[in-house]
Amino acid sequence: xxxxxxxxxxxxxxSAFTAGDPAPIPYLPLLNPLDLASLLALAAVLRWHLADQxxxxxxxxxxxxxxxxFIALNAAALRAVHFLGGVPWTVDALPxxxxxxxxxxxxxxxxxxxxMVFAHRRTTRGLWTVGxxxxxxxxxxxxxxxxxxQGTIARIVSFVGVGVLILLIGYLxxxxxxxxxxxxxxx
Numbered sequence: 590x591x592x593x594x595x596x597x598x599x600x601x602x603x604s605a606f607t608a609g610d611p612a613p614i615p616y617l618p619l620l621n622p623l624d625l626a627s628l629l630a631l632a633a634v635l636r637w638h639l640a641d642q643x644x645x646x647x648x649x650x651x652x653x654x655x656x657x658x659f660i661a662l663n664a665a666a667l668r669a670v671h672f673l674g675g676v677p678w679t680v681d682a683l684p685x686x687x688x689x690x691x692x693x694x695x696x697x698x699x700x701x702x703x704x705m706v707f708a709h710r711r712t713t714r715g716l717w718t719v720g721x722x723x724x725x726x727x728x729x730x731x732x733x734x735x736x737x738x739q740g741t742i743a744r745i746v747s748f749v750g751v752g753v754l755i756l757l758i759g760y761l762x763x764x765x766x767x768x769x770x771x772x773x774x775x776x
Contacts, residue, residue, distance in 0.1 A: 593637050593650070596630040597657045603627070604664030608671055608678035616672040619665060627661045655719075659700065666696050690735050691747035697727045698754040705762035712765040724758065727751060 603609075609623030610616075618624070631654065638650045667689065671678045676686045683689050704720030707713075728751075735747050 590646075593634045596634050597653055600627055600630050600657050601660050604660050609668050616668075618669040618673070621668075623668070624661075624665050627665070631658055631661065662700065663693065663696065666692050687735075687737075687741050687743040690730075691743040691750075694727055694730060694735060694747045695750045695754070697723055697730075698751045701727065702754055702758045702762070705758055709762040709765045714765050714767055717762070717765055720762075724755070 603623065604627065607623065609621060611621040611623070614621075619628075634650075634654060634657075638647075638654060641650070667683060668678075670676050670686070670689050670692055671683075674686075674688050676682055676689060701720040701724040704723065705717050708715075708717035708720060731748060731751060735744055
């Protein structure tokens, strides 16, 4: 547990404070040293979690893994925009960039869609609700943050992309039933 906690803490710290410059090799999204190390840390903690049999730890570890994975995914997207889009890696420049805001809106919507489709197929209403809350956060973000870039291509792509993904979510992942339906006997 101590190593898992350290790995997740390292992952969150590095995701928040490091641009992850891979010099002298060129930057490749998800195939750079920092993103690969983050994926390995998440995989190691997940492997430990699946092997651990303590029932009382299941929920907190899953929450921590999900949160750390979401943070690492956002950091990977921000690093991609930093290296490929030329947005400076500073606390001021990243939130002000309309490209960053569009990328985050689309990433969060795709994450919500993945959660909701997975939860619908597994009939896991709690996980579906997490996806729905994330989707609601995207809609709020669209109206209060993304609208500041009126008339830009990033704003248009963000709104259209999120709208199409929400339509897909409505088709692919309606609310799962509250409990699995019992199988009917053929009598």
